[in-house]
Amino acid sequence: MIKMKKIKRFKESLIEAFFFTNGILAVLILVGIFLFLLLTAIPAFKEINLLDFLTKKNWDPTSPVKPEYGILSMVMSTLMVTFGALIIAVPVGIGVASYLSDVAHWRIREIVKPVIEILAGIPSVVVGFLGIVLFGPLIAKIFGLSSGLNALNGAILLAIMALPTIISISEDSLNAVPKSYIEASLALGASRWQTLIRVKIPSALSGIIASIMLGMGRAIGETMTVLMATGNAPAFPKGFLSSIRTLTATIAIELGEVPYYTTHYYALFAVGLVLFLITFIVNLVSDILLTKYQEREL
């Protein structure tokens, strides 16, 4: 009997250990990636001044005159397309989510929601292609430009790619708002609009913010679409109508042919590290915001 118990306990602890490893695996992978990036990026700064790297605007590592490694233009470009995409996607996304959860007939919702979720599955190459043949010429025509391969084009495409995430998760969290809240609001004489704006959206806010952050994460890391649609001119962007080159596009373009273990190679990993840090900060801020709002709800 005692032996059986011992075996049982052993089994229990084994299973526990298994789940613990699974739980910690993601953390280990994250730390591993960070260390790998850091260690591969550090040799770059034997030849590049860290301050120059962060504050100079010119990036031209294959220049026959003098290689230059300044990432400011690319950081700016990445931030521009990302926030540009959010400016477009957030109002539209929350609007659609509110419509689906509040206004739409259930039959319409049953059709529209899966369709939006399919939108998330469109490969980024296809979206980028749309940018070249559809949005690019359209933007050029509207703004009287010679070419529509610019930050605005990238922002629109990234907005399209972030929309399904934002809509889907926002709608779920709007639906998760307890019925009693809505009933109480309506009973107090608030209109449906007032109920939506003052009650539903605020109480679903943590979910909505999470959806925006997820969408933002997708926009920052997206490579193929911006690579195809933004023109990849490494000059410092003058506005949303100039061609830009993002951090991700630079890595994608140059890593394929860079001679290994050279300054250029290490510098690309440093660019990756910067990208990692930006997404890390975004996630951290969103986490802080989320807990703050959740506390207020309680």
Next chain:
Amino acid sequence: MSLRKLFFVGLICLGFLLTGISTSGTEKMIQIKGSDTMVNLVQILAEAFMEKNPKIPIAVLGGGSGTGISGLINGTCDIANHSRTWKKEELELAKKRGVEPRTFIIAIDGLSIIVNEKNPVEKLTIEQLGAIYRGEIKSWKEVGGPNKPISLYGRQSNSGTYVFFQEHVLGNKNYSPHMKRMNGNAQIVESVIRDKDGIGYVGIGYVIDFKTGKVRKGLKILKIAKDEKSPAYSPLDKKAVYSGNYPIARPLFQSTNGKPKGSVLEFIKFEIGLEGQKIVEKEGFFKIGPLHKVQNEENLK
């Protein structure tokens, strides 16, 4: 029960093993990688070759000359397509890795400078072209066109054309940071068709419409002169390309690791032979001259 299971698993493993052995008996696939300028041409050459030799499969990938050359050095392809010569560092790296490149010339490309068909400019000198791409000449007005900013299209740094152009036209200076770095020749062509202030450089195979044999609609090929005193020539002018009067004609290369053998040798022989060269011309490129032939023969030995 479990013994029976084990038996089945063993049987399946054996099956995999046997199929592995049997597939290794057929011809190995030839992997070709590199220049985006050449990818269509080599693909068509490969298709023609496979029609005659269905047992030898060939896969052709783009990615840029730099990608092809580093592929050959890293052993991920059998033939590298490249539209520029090997760089010193690449040769050193190859030597270090025990790779001994042999280079063949399979076609001649008249690198074409394209603008939108609405652009009134007809010709440029190499000096002007260089200044445009360095960002020194910013308006079409300075070269006889309308007072509009020039919209630059070029390739990314892994492209052989990017490097060739930088060496032979820009005088080894930096490209303008405002140049839009496009993914491939086709993207430059599409952009210039849509951009009435645009200018781009592409391999000649990309500006010819195969159905009509003429320049693609919406495009204009500029005539290029060596300097102000020399006459300007179009890359469509065969004589000018062969005589060297067209200043930015260039050979298109393929490299192998060591002397080509077996099916790779057969394929290269096909490409530089009569039939292959006919395809080269049909695709808008130019066939190799007698001097190149001698050079190729030497490298095949």
